[in-house]
Amino acid sequence: MTLDRDAASHVAEVLSEALPYIRRFVGKTLVIKYGGNAMESEELKTGFARDIVLMKAVGINPVVVHGGGPQIGDLLKRLSIESHFIDGMRVTDSATMDVVEMVLGGQVNKDIVNLINRHGGSAIGLTGKDAELIRAKKLTVSRQTPEMTTPEIIDIGHVGEVVGVNTELLNMLVRGDFIPVIAPIGVGANGESYNINADLVAGKVAEALKAEKLMLLTNIAGLMDKQGQVLTGLTTEQVNELIADGTIYGGMLPKIKCALEAVQGGVNSSHIIDGRVPNAVLLEIFTDSGVGTLITNRKRA
Numbered sequence: 137m138t139l140d141r142d143a144a145s146h147v148a149e150v151l152s153e154a155l156p157y158i159r160r161f162v163g164k165t166l167v168i169k170y171g172g173n174a175m176e177s178e179e180l181k182t183g184f185a186r187d188i189v190l191m192k193a194v195g196i197n198p199v200v201v202h203g204g205g206p207q208i209g210d211l212l213k214r215l216s217i218e219s220h221f222i223d224g225m226r227v228t229d230s231a232t233m234d235v236v237e238m239v240l241g242g243q244v245n246k247d248i249v250n251l252i253n254r255h256g257g258s259a260i261g262l263t264g265k266d267a268e269l270i271r272a273k274k275l276t277v278s279r280q281t282p283e284m285t286t287p288e289i290i291d292i293g294h295v296g297e298v299v300g301v302n303t304e305l306l307n308m309l310v311r312g313d314f315i316p317v318i319a320p321i322g323v324g325a326n327g328e329s330y331n332i333n334a335d336l337v338a339g340k341v342a343e344a345l346k347a348e349k350l351m352l353l354t355n356i357a358g359l360m361d362k363q364g365q366v367l368t369g370l371t372t373e374q375v376n377e378l379i380a381d382g383t384i385y386g387g388m389l390p391k392i393k394c395a396l397e398a399v400q401g402g403v404n405s406s407h408i409i410d411g412r413v414p415n416a417v418l419l420e421i422f423t424d425s426g427v428g429t430l431i432t433n434r435k436r437a
């Protein structure tokens with residue numbers, strides 16, 4: 137590709153502007169959750185892979201956690217297995233768990249690993265079962281309406297929550313210049329499999345690694361209010377109000393909860409960003425024009 141003088145000087149300007157950001161993040165770990173919806177188009181997938189490889193090339197340590205909800209949904213449909221969600225979590229019976237494990241640990245994980253490697257990275261695919269990377273227990277979901285005296289416990293099957301992360305394994309891979317790519321399958325105390333929302337795994341991995349940033353890529357511009365305006369710099373109290381009045385629902389619930397928990401657990405900042413924007417990861421890290429919702433422990437200025 138040959139650039140004319142204007143285009144070439146614009147590229148030089150962009151690279152030069154990235155320098156303070158590169159210096160700030162060199163040697164730091166960034167956990168990036170790559171969502172099922174943001175991986176639908178080949179163009180976006182390629183852009184994502186190149187962003188990850190570029191980060192690693194300039195000395196930042198990316199750790200990828202991926203979803204795959206739409207891909208799981210496709211195979212369940214082909215197998216005529218019904219599926220539904222409660223509070224953004226897929227109700228997971230044994231047959232569904234088999235499909236989740238096949239799709240996430242097999243198809244989607246290897247697809248992302250392959251993509252990153254084809255663009256010059258050295259990605260290693262893992263599920264939570266490898267070296268017990270993600271230890272989990274059954275997630276208890278409860279509901280209480282004002283009319284109820286005690287909360288109702290809802291059984292959503294083999295859905296788990298993270299109880300531990302094997303940071304030794306991840307640190308070893310990062311030190312060896314590998315890029316870990318993690319499928320959100322947890323392993324229980326008796327070796328049983330758990331289906332865990334990928335946002336929750338990303339949040340816990342970021343906390344365990346004391347990551348600089350948690351970046352949650354999704355299929356929407358960020359956390360939005362009822363008028364469709366992107367909200368940013370929110371406190372826990374404000375988020376709780378938005379949940380209570382129904383502004384935040386479905387798949388955004390686990391996302392916002394883990395973004396908050398991560399910063400409370402020591403991660404410097406959480407970002408919910410629009411994975412439909414090409415090179416969303418680079419834009420967020422290397423420019424001032426961050427895309428989406430930022431959550432930090434610090435109060436808004």
Ligand SMILES: Nc1ncnc2c1ncn2[C@@H]1O[C@H](COP(=O)(O)OP(=O)(O)O)[C@@H](O)[C@H]1O
Binds near residue numbers: 172354385387388
């Ligand atoms: N307040 C909100 N702001 C933005 N999206 C919201 C909000 N409340 C619910 N959502 C829904 O959450 C979805 C994102 O969650 P999800 O589909 O699970 O994403 P992903 O597959 O990227 O993890 C959005 O597409 C939107 O439908």
Ligand SMILES: CC(=O)N[C@@H](CCC(=O)OP(=O)(O)O)C(=O)O
Binds near residue numbers: 225236296
């Ligand atoms: C318990 C639960 O809901 N697990 C998710 C795991 C995949 C995921 O989180 O995928 P996205 O990030 O693409 O939505 C599921 O079964 O769909």
